[in-house]
Amino acid sequence: MKYSLLDIALVAEGEQPGAALHGAVPLARAAARSGYHRVWYAEHHNMPRIASAATSVLIAHVAANTEGIRLGAGGVMLPNHSPLLIAEQFGTLAALHPDRIDLGLGRAPGSDQNTMLALRRGPESADAFPRDVLELQGYLSGRTRIPGVRATPGDGSNVPLYILGSSLFGAQLAAALGLPYAFASHFAPAALHAAVRTYRSEFRPSEGQPEPYLIVAAGLAAAPTPEEAAEQHRAALRGRARMFLARGATLTDEDVDALLDTPAGSQIRDMMRYTAVGTPEQVHAYLADLAEQTGADELMLAPAAPARADRLRAVELVTAPTTVSAS
Helix, strand or coil, X not given: CEEEEEECCECCCCCCHHHHHHHHHHHHHHHHHCCCCEEEECCCCCCCCECCCCHHHHHHHHHHCCCCCEEXXXXXXXXXXXXXXXXXXXXXXXXXXXXXXXXXXXCCCCCCXXXXXXXXXXXXHHHHHHHHHHHHHHHHHCCCCCCCCCCCCCCCCCCXXXXXXXXXXXXXXXXXXXXXXXXXCCCCCCCHHHHHHXXXXXXXXXXXCXXXXXXXXXXXXXXXXXXXXXXXXXXXXXXXXXXXXXXXCXXXXXXXXXXXXXXXXXXXXXXXXXXXXXXXXXXHHHHHHHHHHHCCCEEEEEEXXXXXXXXXXXXXXXXXXXXXXXX
């Protein structure tokens, strides 16, 4: 079983985004030391607590300050962008850092409706996602679908593509195109098992992917003691409640806990249904069970703690299974 890491360059209370972006480097280095397979960065917009909006720029920074570990987008929200520009950006990354770059693709806006309009994206943009994926794939494979247009850099780079999703749509598209599939169960758990069944049952082998490859995401709250891990988890729940239920309001922890006990709060709790909480031994047991339930080839872990030091420690504590067996 492979462990990987999902990072959003979380901006701590009272700090500037630059601190979060620089903080991505030690977290990626910790993942490399812990035997993780890759680190991905997610595209979000108009979210003051998330600094990973320009994924390709952040990947370039981390790649220049790490060695060996794979890096990529988890993901680029392709309808926000021209496929040619994304091919050029990730082709550039692949030219600078050979055999280290991945490209996960999603179709959501990664923000709210007003921000979607500011991105010059209309409500119908998502409908073009399958066509955009094929266009992008053409640029990267050296088989462009647009006569006379090639990506430089990017042409023939064969940067690996992954389809991201939280519903059956992504599973069906990944299966139809014969691409690996990553399910966002760390924040959208409801359709996980149905999507996994759909992906596996409908998968069509492709030239580069003869068999299905499934990545399942899970939250991570790990500490030396169960009590510390539980407190990390509670802090993460409070953070999400403030973001989704009380944006702009100043609430005490007690106020937020009361919110979490409401029906709306139960939805926040359910968002984090698939979160491994506890000591390293408890986390490994939870993740092994999740992998067995889903048949995942890889688990993508999203550290949940609001404090960067706690996220870093969680990654250092929860080493990849191959690392555990080797010791």
